[in-house]
Amino acid sequence: MAKERILEVENLTVAFKTYGGSVQAVRGTDFYLDKGETLAIVGESGCGKTVTAKAIMGLLPIDNTTIGNENSKIMFNGRNLIKLTEGELADLRGKEISMIFQDPMTSLNPTMRIGEQIAESVLIHNQISKEKAKEIAIKMLKLVQIPNPEERYKQYPFEFSGGMRQRVMIAIALACDPKILIADEPTTALDVTIQAQIMKLINELKKDLDTGVILVTHDLGVVAGAADRIIVMYAGKIVESGRTEDIFYNLKHPYTYALLQSVPKLTKDTSKKLYSLQGTPPDLIDPPKGCGFAPRCDFAMKICSIKTPEKTTFAEGHEAYCWLHHEKANTQGVPELILTRGESSGK
Structure with a gap:
């Protein structure tokens, strides 16, 4: 219904x-x-x-x-x-x-x-x-x-x-x-x-x-x-959205990955330092041309700072804006969790 x-x-x-x-x-x-x-x-x-x-x-x-x-x-x-x-x-x-x-x-x-x-x-x-x-x-x-x-x-x-x-x-x-x-x-x-x-x-x-x-x-x-659903925002834009289970267990954006990595977990080794996202958000008086997260992203490519990412759809209601899901992307070193291919809208 x-x-x-x-x-x-x-x-x-x-x-x-x-x-x-x-x-x-x-x-x-x-x-x-x-x-x-x-x-x-x-x-x-x-x-x-x-x-x-x-x-x-x-x-x-x-x-x-x-x-x-x-x-x-x-x-x-x-x-x-x-x-x-x-x-x-x-x-x-x-x-x-x-x-x-x-x-x-x-x-x-x-x-x-x-x-x-x-x-x-x-x-x-x-x-x-x-x-x-x-x-x-x-x-x-x-x-x-x-x-x-x-x-x-x-x-x-x-x-x-x-x-x-x-x-x-x-x-x-x-x-x-x-x-x-x-x-x-x-x-x-x-x-x-x-x-x-x-x-x-x-x-x-x-x-x-x-x-x-x-x-x-x-x-x-x-x-x-x-x-029931989660929207992840960064620098005034939505970078990923989807059902709660998608965001937690099938995430597709490096910023979502960074947010989850910085959450303390009972199962983690307490002797290790908690993940800390380096850098600062962009100045929105002069917004970046490309992805706002690119300067802080561990997996950023040249195109990320030049052009706004296309929307990629992975399942019903699960979408992300990231160049890593483009067929020509350099995905060396990117966590497997992020890499599943989706359908690009070309937006």
Whole structure:
């Protein structure tokens, strides 16, 4: 049975005006989200993953940001979100598409009671009484597994632990039963035990509410058991995308390989140093002509710094942008894991 597609992003570009020039933060990304699935966007800091999420939400500053071009689309419910006014986006945010931000302490109002903050998001989008909004807020606190929700409703953010505050952020985001939930680094600054609890909670709520989830993170360990599909971004572009099992066990891009090599593994010899990716990402005020990863890639060829890689398809939904999969590529020393040939699009 075909899944219902709830979001389609085509050729998304985002540029920021600065004193030094225009920063090309996102450089033509294409992806989709189906109802009830979790899509992870991974990559190191500055790769464009959070900017992509905020572009969907319409949360980027309008005075110095250019979103999209004549071919760009963010399609949701038959509407291109790029073309909507601020008022139309405000109606959408929190009701149809919600976001959990990185730091709940700075996202929550320290002067308002927790319950009032949840109820406020419900009142903004629904014509209901304050009493009914309070009932929904207590129900949401219970849903995100906060004990004694009636008492917790009256408390302030400083009375909650980091994990509890993140649960409150999830409650606020889901209070209006959105179709899409964007979680931007939802486990940052939490210890590993709480991280696991938060990811388990998001996964359970996704199934219960049939919500589509976009999980933004730099940590591949977080997405291993949570995502259905993964997008790997680098220097504002998607370099590889596919099902979670494809990315972990059948990866095709050297950057994905480097990310996985840098994740600690219990089975590895602890006396050996953990892999460290050398170099720095490119300056996106003056983006590279070829592959942005080429200066840091152990397997780069001459063409990599001259021409943007073609898209190669390996299986349904598994794609990578890398010259190593061209029939004329020099693959000496390249790990066998990367080398399986696919079908080049010539794009």
